[in-house]
Amino acid sequence: DAGITQSPRHKVTETGTPVTLRCHQTENHRYMYWYRQDPGHGLRLIHYSYGVKDTDKGEVSDGYSVSRSKTEDFLLTLESATSSQTSVYFCAIREIRDRRRGGYTFGSGTRLTVV
Amino acid sequence: DAKTTQPNSMESNEEEPVHLPCNHSTISGTDYIHWYRQLPSQGPEYVIHGLTSNVNNRMASLAIAEDRKSSTLILHRATLRDAAVYYCILGLLGGGADGLTFGKGTHLIIQP
Numbered sequence: 001d002a003g004i005t006q007s008p009r010h011k012v013t014e015t016g017t018p019v020t021l022r023c024h025q026t027e028n029h030r031y032m033y034w035y036r037q038d039p040g041h042g043l044r045l046i047h048y049s050y051g052v053k054d055t056d057k058g059e060v061s062d063g064y065s066v067s068r069s070k071t072e073d074f075l076l077t078l079e080s081a082t083s084s085q086t087s088v089y090f091c092a093i094r095e096i097r098d099r100r101r102g103g104y105t106f107g108s109g110t111r112l113t114v115v
Numbered sequence: 116d117a118k119t120t121q122p123n124s125m126e127s128n129e130e131e132p133v134h135l136p137c138n139h140s141t142i143s144g145t146d147y148i149h150w151y152r153q154l155p156s157q158g159p160e161y162v163i164h165g166l167t168s169n170v171n172n173r174m175a176s177l178a179i180a181e182d183r184k185s186s187t188l189i190l191h192r193a194t195l196r197d198a199a200v201y202y203c204i205l206g207l208l209g210g211g212a213d214g215l216t217f218g219k220g221t222h223l224i225i226q227p
Contacts (some may be wrong), residue, residue: 020192042202042217043159058214090158093213104215106150106158 003027005090013114016115017102019078021110024073031094032074033059036087037109043090047073066101081114088112119203124222127193131194135188135221137203146205148179148186149215154199159217162188177184 003026013019023032031050035043035058045058047066055066063085067075078085091107116159119182120138127133132197139148150162163177176189190197202220 035214035217042219043215044217045214048214050156092158094214103149104159104161106130106160109156 003109004091004093005111006089007089008110009108010015010111013081013115015082015114016080019081019112019114021076021089021091021112023074023076023107024094025074026094027093027095028071029093029095030071032068033092033094033104034064034076035092036060036085037090038087046076046089058111078112081112083114086112086114116154119205119218121201121203121218121221124224126224126226128226129195130192133190133193133197133223133225135190135201135203135223136185137187137207138185141203142179142183145207147207148174148177148183149204150177150188151202151204151208151215151217152199153220154196154200158200171186179221193223193225195225198223 004022007022033048035044036046037043044060046064047058047059049055050070052068052071054109055068065077089110089112092104094103147164147166149164151159152160152162156158163172163175166176167181170180178187181191200222202217204215
C-alpha cells in the first residue's frame with residue numbers, strides 16, 4: 001500500500017480562524033486529492049493535484065485552497081473556518097503503476113470541528 | 116461521470132453470501148466498474164474492479180451483466196467485519212485526473 005498519512009487526525013478550531021490539513025505520501029505518486037464527507041453524503045471532491053504546483057478545483061472548493069510545493073505533501077487550507085466546514089476530510093492518492101488495484105488509496109481521515 | 120444507482124441499505128446474516136447490486140445504464144465503453152467500501156471511521160478502501168468479464172479476488176467477486184448496464188458485487192461468506200458502506204463507481208482504470216465521483220453507496224448490515 002502507498003504510505004499515506006494525514007495530520008492532524010482530529011482538530012477543533014474556532015470560527016474565523018485559518019486551518020491547514022496535511023496529507024503526506026511516501027511513494028512519489030503524481031495525483032493527490034482532498035475529499036470531505038458529511039453525514040448522509042458520499043465523499044465530495046474539494047481539490048486535486050496532478051503534479052507539483054498543479055492543482056484544480058473539485059465539486060465543493062469554495063472556502064478552501066490547496067498547495068503542493070513538493071510531490072509528497074498536499075496541503076488543504078480553510079482560509080477562515082466556518083461551522084459548515086465541520087466534516088471529515090480524506091486525502092487520496094492515485095496509483096497507476098499497479099493496475100490490479102484500481103487506482104486509489106485513501107488516508108484515514110481528519111475529523112475537523114469548527115465551533 | 117456516468118451515474119450509478121444502488122440500494123440505500125441491505126441486511127444479511129453472517130456466513131451467508133451477499134449480493135450487492137449496482138445499476139449503471141449510461142455506462143460508456145471505456146468505463147470500468149469500481150467497487151470501494153468504507154468501514155466505520157475509516158477511509159474508503161479498494162475492493163474490486165472490472166470492465167466486461169467477471170472478476171474474482173481474495174475479497175469478493177464482481178459479476179458484470181452482458182450489456183454492462185448492471186453489476187453485482189458478491190461477498191461469498193459475509194463476516195461482521197464486512198459491515199460497511201459499499202460504493203459502486205464508474206470511471207477509467209485508475210480513475211480520471213479529477214478523482215472518483217462517489218454516490219451515497221449501500222450500507223451493508225451484517226447480523227450475527
